[in-house]
Structure formats: structure tokens, C-alpha cells
Amino acid sequence: MSSSTTAVNPVLRVAPAAPAEAAAYFRASLTFHADVSDVAAALATGGAPGFVVVDSRSTESWDQGHVPGAIHLPTALVPEQAEQLLDRSVPVVTYCWGPGCNGATRAALALAELGYQVKEMLGGFEYWVREGFEYETWQGRERRPADPPPRSNKARAGAPPSAPVDAEDCGC
Numbered sequence: 001m002s003s004s005t006t007a008v009n010p011v012l013r014v015a016p017a018a019p020a021e022a023a024a025y026f027r028a029s030l031t032f033h034a035d036v037s038d039v040a041a042a043l044a045t046g047g048a049p050g051f052v053v054v055d056s057r058s059t060e061s062w063d064q065g066h067v068p069g070a071i072h073l074p075t076a077l078v079p080e081q082a083e084q085l086l087d088r089s090v091p092v093v094t095y096c097w098g099p100g101c102n103g104a105t106r107a108a109l110a111l112a113e114l115g116y117q118v119k120e121m122l123g124g125f126e127y128w129v130r131e132g133f134e135y136e137t138w139q140g141r142e143r144r145p146a147d148p149p150p151r152s153n154k155a156r157a158g159a160p161p162s163a164p165v166d167a168e169d170c171g172c
Helices: 019-032 036-043 059-064 075-085 103-113 124-130
Strands: 033-035 052-055 092-095 118-122 135-137 140-142
Touching (some): 019 033, 019 118, 033 036, 036 124, 075 103, 092 124, 103 118, 124 135
Parallel strands (some): 092 118
Antiparallel strands (some): 135 140
């Protein structure tokens, strides 16, 4: 038998979890994370979304743009300022710059250790903007077009997939 017929591909080198284990893992993951589309949809309802959004980035980053209605609470200041800015009975959704930054994770950890219910917004501010949602700067509100799908002639080099250009969300 040739090595190509006995070799296991990299995806299946470690077998998938049993369905019940996978369901428990993914259910747990959703208790810790929210994506930008879901946060935007909840905020767009016009009523109270049932959570508060916390931007854990620096003041310079906050000034360049942030989710409308977010509270600015840099990660390093969570222990000393959270109690003055947040209500422990209201869940918190943290975000930082983007997927390459763990500031939102560190802020979420600090808030959880202080007794807050917390989720992290996957993709952070980078994906908020890339999906075409309105954001605030010190100059007012702005919006840029959503990134086009990657196979489009208009796609930026290296841009990851995004929601279809003419859709409300990615449909997931």
C-alpha cells in the first residue's frame, strides 16, 4: 500500500469530537462570544439591547472610531473604573481592535473577576468597520462600505470574506 493511501489528511489527523461533546463545546463558545453582526442587530432594534458595549482600547484608538453608544474603558483601567461605569446586573460585551489583539479578552477576564457577566465581540472594531456598520469618532458618525466578497474584482488584496455587499448580514 502506498503512503498516500494510508496517510491521514491534516484535518482528520485528530478525529472530530463526538456529536454530544461538539454540541457542548460550541454551546459553551456561544456563552463567551458574540459576533459583530449580532451586536449590531441587537443595537439597531432601537430599544435597550439588554447589554452594554465596552471598548477596551486606548483613548487614541477610541477617538479614531468606536461602536456608537459604547463605553470607553481601557483594559488597564477596568479594576479601578468598572464599578463607576457599569451596572453588574447588565451583561457586558467587550471589544478591542481586532482578531489579532487580546485586549477584549483581558478586559472580559478582568470584568468577570469583578463579578460582571461578559462576552467578547469577535472581530473587534476592525470587523465592525469592515462589515459596514456606522461608527463614531470625535468628529461625528461615519460609515464606510462593507468590504466586498474576496472573489470580487473590487476585493482588497488579502481581505478576508465579509458579508455579501447587498445583504444585511452573512446569513449565518
